[in-house]
Amino acid sequence: MAILVTGGAGYIGSHTCVELLNAGYDIVVVDNLSNSSAESLLRVTELTGKEFAFYPISLNNRPDMEGIFRNHRIEAVIHLAGLKAVGESVSVPLRYYHNNISGSIVLCEIMQEYGVKKIVFSSSATVYGTSEHVPITENAPLGATNAYGRTKLMIEEIMRDLHVSDSTWSIALLRYFNPIGAHESGRLGEDPNGIPNNLMPYITQVAVGGLKELQVYGDDYATTDGTGVRDYIHVVDLAQGHLKALEKVMETTGVEAYNLGTGRGYSVLEMVQTFERVTGRSVPYKIASRRPGDIGVCYSDPTKAERELGWIAHKGIDEMCLDSWRWQTSNPRGYVVENEMLANI
Ligand code: WQD
Secondary structure, X not given: OEEEEEXXXXXXXHHHHHHHHHOOOOEEEEOOOOOOOOHHHHHHHHHHOOOOEEEOOOOOOHHHHHHHHHHXXXXXXXXXXXXXXXXXXXXXXXXXXXXXXXXXXXXXXXXXXXXXXXXXXXXXXXXXOOOOOOOEOOOOOOOOOOHHHHHHHHHHHHHHHHHHHOOOOEEEEEEEOEEEOOOOOOOOOOOOOOOOOOHHHHHHHHHOOOOOOEEEEOOOOOOOOOOOEEOEEXXXXXXXXXXXXXXXXXHOOEEEEEEEOOOOOEEHHHHHHHHHHHHOOOOOEEEEOOOOOOOOEEOEOOHHHHHXXXXXXXXOHHHHHHHHHHHHHHOOOOOOOHHHHHHOO
């Protein structure tokens, strides 16, 4: 029996595959590589010493997806595949709705057809919209403010309806806060296309000299230093949360949402100061205007995951910054491998 990991070549996916393999699971990976590299999967094997089946296909490719369920005994699914850039989702919403929602519907239809009714879904704290009541609990009001967040919210609702129609489904909805950091080996990490949207990959590219300075989006929020506060969680802690959620869906039925965060918030300037302290590198920055759509403060109450999954985040922001820096310095061009770099000379 195997665990199907959709989006397994991505930032969260590759780290989750390492934890699954190290825990003794057999896995099958599906990823269309639209925002990831197959190199990450070679490194998953390098780090775990384990081989696994990989299919470079899209979830919307129904014949190929059915082939996977025909050729492998899939026991459960960890569903991470999806487009995830908030800004991009505003300019090309139909691409996000087709890829994220239609892809999820095809996946669930095939799961139903093959009697596979256990799934862990990669949701996001963006489903809480502009909730400024912190710490945020799972029963906080939901309301996304962009197409990306709405795809996550709609998929959560689709899965809830699926369970209403058939109570033998077992579904965990994992609401990620802000994943950062990298595997301690420096062999896996976040490899954004082009100029990073997110804070930590931007910081590491400034620190390595790839970008001139960090734009700090606003210093007039109601926070200690005026800059935005977020709940940063180490990607390895996040990956381990998927294992705990998988164990839960394997032994129960029902639908439950869980916040995966640390329960602590740090401001942008606190992250810059921490990064500079632990790496010894300077991160020049300039205060800029607020980024449209940003909220001032967002951090989780993760006690439901601790209570019901037996999961808690262990790694602090020092380790998150150090591991991010190790990934950046060991992979200045992300997953572009040497022979590709040589070919570009
Ligand atoms: C963090 C803080 C910015 C960049 C996003 C998605 C969310 C999730 C995680 C998928 C904010 C500030 C950032 C920069 C800055 N992704 N910042 N300068 O916006 O909290 O969440 O990523 O699920 O869906 O919305 O993360 O890293 O972009 O921003 O000042 O160059 O850093 O204003 O306060 P965010 P982020």
